[in-house]
Amino acid sequence: MIENLECRRMRNRLNAYLDNELSASEKAEMERHAAECPECARMLGEYKSIHAMLGELDRDIAVPEEASRAWRAAVRDEAETRKRKGKAHTLRIAGSSIAAALVLMIGMTTVYRGLNLPSAAANNGTAGYRSELKLTADTAVPEESFAADYDDMAAAFEEPAFEFAESASMKSAFLESDGQANADAGAGSLTPVIAHSAERTIETQDLDACLDELDAIAAAYDGRFEYRRMTEPQDSGDTRKMEAVIRLPGENLEAFLDEVDTTGTVVSKAEFAEDISADYYGNTAKLATLEAQEERLNALLKEAETLEAVLDLEDKIYKVQYEKDEIEAAIADSANSTGYSGVTLTVNEVHFPQAAADTVPSLGERAGSAFRDSLRWVSLFLQDMVVALAAFWPLLILAVLVIAVICTIVHYSRKRRGRL
Amino acid sequence: MQTNITDEMLLINKAAKGDSWAFEQLVNKYEARLYSVALRMCGNREDAQDCLQDAMLRIYRSLDRFKGQSAFSTWAYRITMNTCLDELRRRRSRAATSLDALLETGWDPAAETVTPEDAAISAEQRRELEAAIADLPEDMRSAIILREMHDMTYEEISEALDTNIGTVKSRISRGRERLRQLINGRPGLFGDDE
Secondary structure: OOOHHHHHHHHHHHHHHHHOOOHHHHHHHHHHHHHHHHHHHHHHHHHHHHHHHHHHOOOOOOOOHHHHHHHHHHHHHHHHHHHHHHHHHHHHHHHHHHHHHHHHHHHHHHHHHHHHOHHHHOOOOOOOOOOOOOOEOOOOOOOOOOOOOHHHHHHHOOOOOOOOOOHHHHHHHHHHHHHOOOOOOOOOOOOOOOEEEEEEEEEEEOOOHHHHHHHHHHOOOEEEEEEEEEEOOOOOOOOOOOEEEEEEEEHHHHHHHHHHHOOEEEEEEEEEEEOOOOHHHHHHHHHHHHHHHHHHHHHHHOOOOOOHHHHHHHHHHHHHHHHHHOOOOOOOOHHHHHHHEEEEEEEEEOOOOOOOOOOOOOHHHHHHHHHHHHHHHHHHHHHHHHHHHHHHHHHHHHHHHHHHHHHHHHHHHHHHHHHH | OOOHHHHHHHHHHHHOOEEEEEEEHHHHHHHHHHHHHHHHOOOHHHHHHHHHHHHHHHHHHHHOOOOOOOOOHHHHHHHHHHHHHHHHHHHHHHHOOOOOHHHHHHOOOOHHHOOOOOOOOHHHHHHHHHHHHHHHHHHHHHHHHHHHHHOHHHHHHHHHHHHOHHHHHHHHHHHHHHHHHHOOOOOOOOOOOO
């Protein structure tokens, strides 16, 4: 029984014995028992043999050269792949960042333009703006009978050119006054009085230079600006515009218009001829009638004996004088038109001028024009992009930071997933 | 010793950044031991070579996660053991391979290592021992290899096998007993015939 207990104790301590975990006395006790118990001695011996042999089994093991080469080559390939991936990854990050930045910039510029904020391209005056300068011209047919100056013309109409009573008399008196001969007094045909006017709409990319040129042309042809108005742009999409009315001697109209057409691109032109004969002759006749009537009323006033008659005649004289004033004003308007041409001019400053009104561009011209227009558009867009960058730089920095954080999170989460 | 540890950490840091030369310098002194683990766990040279390559690549890729939580050797043993266990699982899913089946294919355990004339154990003993090891269940085999052949402490073995010390002791105890029974079944190893 004791022997079995000792044997059991020995078996329980075998591992500790092999692992040197027993004290010297415990070890000695086991060896003592082994010396007395053949079975336990055999077991201990086997354990010790196995323990010793296992310890020796791979003590001098050599790694086969093939195995050593294989793992080293694999590791080197892995290192190279990692370097390539690193470069590709860096290029991908750089490319993605640049693409994201471009998208951001284009988006910002588009938003910026949509908000119609003032842009550098709109304010530096170097791009073209649209402006219109209209010149209208009125001319009268009897050119030589009237003086160039309005005052002289008004004075000339203070004396009636004819009497109203008979059309023949009207005609002969008129013809006599303007020096033109018309022997058919009974025919009833009068020389028509035609008022000529013209309109021009011009586009230019350099409004200031164009206006300087127009001033010089107007001065050369004795023209004067009766009306002039400049419109400044209110928004980034608007352009400058010039509207004016120039009056010049009728004989200079054609030459004047020819030179005006060279100052820019004519996008529209018009010339008008209005027959104002009825108004012209009618008003003159009416004036003569009213003056005769006034003379008779004044003569009657001198002979009036009663107060009632005096008041009545003065009232009539007042009405006649009122009508005379109106007729004289109408005649003055006609006189203003006669001998002078009025030109209504509109000059628009533009970015991209349209084709001239009377020209049909060829395919090559259209393609070339379209290419130039696209280059100008790109230039303007880039200018707006720079201004948008200056306007939105805080938002841009914030967006870049957010994108960088997101990319970093995605990168490390992918790395972690790759390891798992 | 301190200098060696510092040198090892420098190599680890370099290798973690992708320096393959630094990695080779780092693992050169562990190569034979790791090969031994692979050979004894897999039981044949070809599988051991594959496991060693896989284990080295895993160690290389995982270096940036090694923070000195254990000795580098223990960490490397752990990765190697896991690699071998993965291979054995794959092998099990293909076909059960017994020692006899291996022998029938012409596998000669003794061909794995050369036994010098004055070796402590004979070629016959080596052959029998290798066969007995290959016949052990995997859990006992791994503990026995690390304890008996690589002289690792119970703490190191528990880290390498990712299990507690009690389990390690149990596996070693059962593994030794099982080896004794296996070897007893193979006459001649203990010189019984003499």
